[in-house]
Amino acid sequence: MKREREIFKSMDGSFYHPNQRLWSLPNTQENIEKVQKQFGNKLEIKETAERTIKPPFFILNEKSQQHLDQLHQKLVLKGFSTSTVENYKSAFSKFLKFFESRDLVELTKEDIEGFVYQQVSKYKLSESSQNSLINAIKAYYEHVLGKPREYYEIQRPKRSITLPNVLSKEEVALLIQSTPNKKHRTILLTIYSAGLRISEAIKLRICDVHSDGGYLFVKGAKNKKDRKTVLSPVLLQELRSYYKAYRPSYWLFEGQEGGQYSTTSIQAVFRKAVKASGINPWATVHTLRHSFATHLLQSGTNLRMIQVLLGHSSSTTTEIYSHILAVSNKNVVSPLDSLSEILNLTGKNRAK
Structure with missing residues (x-):
């Protein structure tokens, strides 16, 4: 063995x-x-999970397609992002197919929850997929039919709390050292140094680097919110060296033919660096953002400042990083320690 x-x-x-x-x-x-x-x-191979069934391909009838078009129009007018619109339409089309012979106005809360239950049970929907399905249904009733928000209070899945994957400072250093290409290295440094999402990194413009003010300006981030985040002096020097070498015209990081650098290209760069450095193979580009927040917390930065830098709407989202910090007898004193003399414990194993 x-x-x-x-x-x-x-x-x-x-x-x-x-x-x-x-x-x-x-x-x-x-x-x-x-x-x-x-x-x-x-070698023994075991299936640890049931194989999921994929929903069948279907075509909506004319009436259902009209409902879908109405939802699309409302979402666009309300300024929802393209990805959100497409996700809602995909989810709502399943709802329309299921109830294509029914009048949507006459559906009850029990009808809708029965549909959600059927989808979750049959297709093993994840928590996020289930919530997207519910959000799409509510969007139709609230935005298209004008029903109040409380009209259908659909049961949602209990929110799970999972700790994000985080790299140590040493692992981040190995990752960067394993990226010899200057552009690739600068992209990864920027994402880690400023705590950016990958979508925010590719949208950075040259004018978003404010060297005098000491910050990066992130325009139109998640939920269409602008924000400022830290500009490290070390990163600034790397960016200046990168600019002299590549001379981007508008976007800070541009592809070989110009235009925004693609998300898939950054992911490929990251995967290659992970393999070369030998660090945690389950790390993703977003792990750099989690690592940024965790390392700031370890160095004493308060949670409120980290929340601002990350652009979180709620402090609850940011507080998850406090759970990541190492807990051991080096930084936490167990109450048992204060009882050791009373109990006549020496820390040795007294079991006979």
């Missing part, structure tokens, strides 16, 4: 999970073939 464990640990991309006390590899066909080659008949 020890020999097999050492072989697995030496494979590219292997990662140790201290909480589960196990080693893992990214689930790719290439890795599966490598493991099969190394372990042969000793």
Whole structure:
């Protein structure tokens, strides 16, 4: 067993999970073939989850298409983002197909919740997909039919609390050092240094770098909110060196043919750097934003300032980073310590 464990640990991309006390590899066909080659008949493959059923392709009838067009028009007029409009339309079209023989005005709360339950049960919808479905339905009734917000108070899934993936400062340094291309290196430095979303990084303009004021201006971020975030002096020097080398014309980061640098290109750059550096293979570009917030908190920056820099509407969203900080006997004193003398405990194992 020890020999097999050492072989697995030496494979590219292997990662140790201290909480589960196990080693893992990214689930790719290439890795599966490598493991099969190394372990042969000793390898046992188990399905850990039920296979999800994909919704069938369908075409809406004329009446349902009119309802969908009405929703589209209202969402656009209200200034919803393109991605939100498309997500709502995709979700609402399933609702329309399900009730295409019914009058939508006559549907009850029980009818709608029954539909949501059917979708969740049959297609194993994630929490976010379930919420998108409910939001799309409510958007139609509230924005198109003009019903009050309380008209259909549909049951939502209990919100799960998951800790975001975070890299250590050493891992971030390894990632950057493993990115020799100046443009690629500068993009990753900018995302980490300013806590940007990938969509915000590709929308940065040259004029958004305010060297005199010491900040980056993020225009039209999530929920169409403008904000300012920190401009590191170190990043400023990197940006000046990058500008001299590439001379972008409008966007700070431009593709080879001009125009915005693409999201997929940044993701590819990041994946390549992750593989070269050997850091946590489950990290994504967004992990750099989580790491920015966590490292600021570790250095003593208050949560309110971090909330402003990240552009969070609610402080509750930012507070999740306080749960990430390491908890150990190095920074937290257990109340048991104050009872040790009374209980005559020495810390040694007294079990017979």
